[in-house]
Amino acid sequence: MLRKIIHIDMDAFFASVEQRDFPQYRGKPLAVGGANDRGVVAAASYEARTYGVKSAMASKVALRKCPQLIFAKPRFDVYANVSKQIRAIFYEYTDLVEPLSLDEAYLDVTENKMNNPSATLIAKEIKQKIKEQTSLTASAGVSYNKFLAKIASDFQKPNGLTVITPAQAEKFIEDLPIEKFYGIGKVTAENMRKMSIHTGYDLKTLEKNELFRYFGKQGIFYYDIVRGIDERNVTPNRARKSLGIEHTFDRDLYNLREIFEALSHLVELFVERLEKYDTTGKTLTLKIKFTSFRQITRSKTVAHKLEGKDIIYKLSEDLLIKAITNQDVSIRLLGISVSNLYEPTIIEIDKNKQLSLNF
Ligand SMILES: [Mg+2]
Structure with a gap:
């Protein structure tokens, strides 16, 4: 079905x-x-x-x-509140809601609480309710899998509603620039363009084994999505195990002042990411790759969840100080991640299969 x-x-x-x-x-x-x-x-x-x-x-x-x-x-507290408002609207229709960040989610409405057979009408209603309740606009994409739904929501931004029916999918995908494909980042896209692969149409000319040879396991996924096949489920309690960020420097960092400055900048980006995903955890891990390519990680677990730039910076600084054992250090990469995650939006299904939100 x-x-x-x-x-x-x-x-x-x-x-x-x-x-x-x-x-x-x-x-x-x-x-x-x-x-x-x-x-x-x-x-x-x-x-x-x-x-x-x-x-x-x-x-x-x-x-x-x-x-x-x-x-x-x-003002992340304000954004988190709006996020709760829009999620509450989603749950009026289905419990199969998979948030990707504060402002983005997949919904599976194949069966829905309104018994509305039209996903397009549901999307329209949701957009309308979001507008009424938050005075903000959203874009919606409707299709028969996650890949196409996401492509569709991006197609007529802002305030768009794009439907890709099974009959339209083939043409839609053929015309799509390769950067738009799920999992094709900037670097892969550049490589593909060098190989004269510019659109879905071009991508589809490659055999499965060729894609595997060029792009590894991910290539198999490209083979499927370019044919409109994406079996990934909408999974409500997507348990993320860790969230992190890392950076390879344009040139290796030799002096300690530079290294600590780089760490401070990385912490800033990292905290923004935690806030974007509305999550944090209790274990902080620092990853260091030296010029020699030797790599180490150092972790620290705290009693309470990690919150705020100052605490995260202080902890990662401590980890860095402990990790650097001599003055003539040279670093090519720094990474910070948090695990042992605390989820403020855990969805619990109780014995009556009633959905309760642990906001
Ligand atoms: Mg957005």
Whole structure:
């Protein structure tokens, strides 16, 4: 039986919340994030995007692209609250909700609490309710698997609703630029373009064994998705085991001041990521790869969940100090991750199969 999957994605989420709450930001190029030298853009308004400002961009670079860019400090508690509001709307329709971040989720509405046979109408209603209850817009994608639903939600942003029916899927996928395929990142896409693979159509000309040879196990997945096959389930209690970030430096870092500065910057990005995924944990792990390619990890588990930049920085600094045993150290990569995760949005199904949310 064909499934009915919806992917909902809030439009420029953090930035839109700021523009909603502060009229002076409306219609202006706005970045949510730190304006300082080491700051990073967490989200950009559509006005800012027209200047090429993007999330994850260094604030310095963003300001160069758009000198009149306004910076707003992130208010993650507010975003988390809006996130709860939209999730509550999703649960009116189905318990099969898989959040990907605060502002994004998959819903399987093949069977749903409203007995509505039309996933398109459900998506429309959800968008409408989100607008009524939060004054924000979302884009929705509707299709028969996760890959296509996600592609669809991105297709007519902002405030879009795109449906890809089984009959439309083949053409849709053939026309798709390869960067848009699930799991094809920037580097793989560049490699593919060098091989004259630019669209789904080109990708489909490759045999399974060729894809495996070039791209490993992931290549097998490409083989399936380019044919519209994606059997991944919508899994509500997706248990993430750890969340981390790592960075290979453009050049190896030799001096301790540089190394600690790099760590501080990494912690900043890491804390933003934790906030984006609305999670944290009790175990912090620092990974170090030396110029010799020798790699070590050092961990510390604390009694209470790790929260806030200061605590995370202090702990990772301690781990780094312990890991560096002599002065002439040389490092090519640093990574930080948190495990032993604490999930604020655990979904529990009780004996009556009633869904209760542990918010
Ligand atoms: Mg979004």
